[in-house]
Amino acid sequence: MTAAPAGGPYTRETAKCMGPYTVSTDPALYLSSVEFSDIPEMVRILNINKVIYNGSAFFQYPYLESYAQERIQKAHDVFSTTGINTHWAMRTTPGGPLIGWAHLHFDHFDDKHPQPFHPVTGAPLVVADIGYWLSPEHTGKGYAARMGKFLTEEIAMKDIGCDIVRAVSYVENWASRKVAERSGMELELEGESIFIPKLGRMKEVCTYAVHKDPATKTAISKRGYDYASY
Template sequence: MTLHFPPQQSTQLESAKKKASDMTPEEFDQLAQLHDSFKPLWVTPTIQAGPILPSDKDDLVGYMNDERVYSFLIGPPNPYLPEHADHWIRTRVSRMTIKGSPLHLALRDMEKGGKLIGSVGCSDELDENLDGDDTGYWLSPDYHGQGIMAKALRLVLQEISIKEVGKRKYNSCANVGNWASRKTMEKVGFVVQPDIQIGLKDGVEVHQWRLRLYLTEEDLATREVAIEATPLPSLVGAK
């Protein structure tokens, strides 16, 4: 699943860490092409994890203004406006590994023409620099309760963050009472920490469970391997 580029492109990827707003139009367009060419991962026979695209803007605005999604997220502004989506999508080019794989992926229902149904992301921060959350996700309420996110999170961490970035330590959180999110992370191996952290949402304090996933080389040797799903015959070649 890893993209390989000639030396000059690898050099360009080195510069992807700067903010999208600081790139020249040529730099941005070139990196966006690399980002968008990532070969999606099949999470289930009908759902892919692939690049976030400008065409996701309208769906993103809709989801981020849906209380069933927004109420569990700390970061997004409310109301969530088209310009917020434009900014977030534009930052995608600086959210790549040095090999060109996105660190933040869109989940798509390929039986519905690749409609955006969620996203999952992780950080490439060094393990000794952990600060706050470096793993996060959201999923359309229509797809809750199907085990999709646990599969997606395990696959993305394994194929991109662990293999390409070399990360072994992850932090995440879930609002106290959000048992579905907590159970999703526990399925992937995250462990709930004894202390409760305080987050701020719209200026109001929110109590959160802190969860950590710390992997040793021995853990990796015995850890359940995430296997890509085989797409439905009707969806073979879909992207």
């Protein structure tokens, strides 16, 4: 992974990837760090209906202000301790209201899920998953697909130095799967059953991935996902 600036704890002035990033100009779309001032709009959007709840492994319904407060605090804790911002608000102007959310989650490895290495060079691989949601008021405009491609290619791979970026969706969530495909990812695994804590049961998911080096497509086997640890 690209090294963070030296000398933590980090501030928004010293942390990497804070934004704002210009994703596109037509339609206008920007990514910038999530802020506590985003809480009211975040709560409003996540309570419009259950579309985001039904498509996500994380978000509850009804969505409370305390949930948003906790989630944004965790996002700020990440950049203050690591020096790299990994959570962004989607906005139609650089300082405008939040219309969606995007984040990166770096894979952590252990005995059950060992560190993967490049099959040719032997270098350890940096692997991340992306997650996202978009307000139902803004669907159908290509925002999510543009965000997914930019987050994958420009932020995860270029700015942070990821070797592999993945996205996981419920098998039946075709809208989310199309975002992954339009982000340049290919279907890697379909029909894996994983435990979803908020539902208290297993659900089938599919995994999409993009590799900086095609050689790494054979480097990682099925590793499973533990949403309780995200």
